[in-house]
Amino acid sequence: xxxxxVIVAVIAIIAFYIIGVYNRLVSxxxxxxxxxxxxxxxxxxxxxxxxxxxxTAKGYLSHERETLEAVIQARNSAASGLKAAAANPGSAxxxxxxxxxxxxxxxxxxxxxxxxxxxxxxxxxxxxxQLSEELSSTENKVAFARQAFNDAVMxxxxxxxxxxxxxxxxxxxxxxxxxxxEFEDSAQIQSxxxxxx
Numbered sequence: 485x486x487x488x489x490v491i492v493a494v495i496a497i498i499a500f501y502i503i504g505v506y507n508r509l510v511s512x513x514x515x516x517x518x519x520x521x522x523x524x525x526x527x528x529x530x531x532x533x534x535x536x537x538x539x540t541a542k543g544y545l546s547h548e549r550e551t552l553e554a555v556i557q558a559r560n561s562a563a564s565g566l567k568a569a570a571a572n573p574g575s576a577x578x579x580x581x582x583x584x585x586x587x588x589x590x591x592x593x594x595x596x597x598x599x600x601x602x603x604x605x606x607x608x609x610x611x612x613x614q615l616s617e618e619l620s621s622t623e624n625k626v627a628f629a630r631q632a633f634n635d636a637v638m639x640x641x642x643x644x645x646x647x648x649x650x651x652x653x654x655x656x657x658x659x660x661x662x663x664x665x666e667f668e669d670s671a672q673i674q675s676x677x678x679x680x681x
Contacts, residue, residue, distance in 0.1 A: 505649045506656045512643055513574075516636035516662055520573035523629040523665065527566050527586070530622045534559045534593070537615045541596070544606040551592075551599050558592035561585045574637060574662030587668025630665050637662045 538552050545552060565585035569578040600606055641661045644653045653659060 502652055502656070505652045509640075509644060509649065509653060509656065509658045512636070512640040513658070513662070516633060516640050517573050519629070519633040519636040520570070520665070523626070523633045524566060524570050526622060526626045526629045527562070530619070530626055531559055531563045531566070533615060533619050533622060534589075537612075537619065538596075540609065540611045540615060541600060541606060544603050544609075545599060548599050551596055555589075555592045555596050558585070558589040562589040569665075573633075574640075576663040579663040579665050583665060583667045590667065630667075634664045634666075637664055 534555060538555055542552060562582075562585040565578075565582040569575070569582040572578050606612055643649055644658055644661065
């Protein structure tokens with residue numbers, strides 16, 4: 485009788501421990517998914533500002549059509565990458581594709597900025613100044629949101645990889661690490677792009 489009670493108690497302790505590990509994994513996964521949702525909001529805001537910026541610049545940069553089209557194409561690619569990543573935040577493939585697309589967008593915006601430097605009237609336009617301020621603010625928000633997401637992913641991965649949760653994680657559907665969101669040209673992204681119109 486005592487042996488049965490001890491066996492039942494040990495089984496109950498193990499079951500409660502596994503439940504605790506599972507709940508902690510779910511909580512950490514939900515946190516990084518929420519952090520990605522916040523990043524998604526900021527990236528969508530960035531993507532929404534870019535067509536306004538291009539439209540404002542069109543009147544001044546009529547012979548720079550190729551640059552403007554490259555920005556719009558990069559923006560559309562980044563928006564598609566964001567949609568795919570939102571479906572599976574933390575997926576290595578989705579994060580790599582989104583990071584590459586956002587890096588390409590930042591490079592295209594940098595080229596546009598260089599072209600715009602040659603147009604003082606464009607730089608002085610009130611609409612352009614307002615868009616510049618909004619875009620700079622959004623770039624900072626993107627950086628903070630991305631950092632929060634990557635921090636949440638790190639907490640999830642660290643817990644999932646530690647012992648004994650690592651022995652339990654695959655059994656309860658948490659077999660893979662989540663991936664960080666790193667933009668291709670991280671040196672350029674880490675500081676918000678200089679946008680001066």
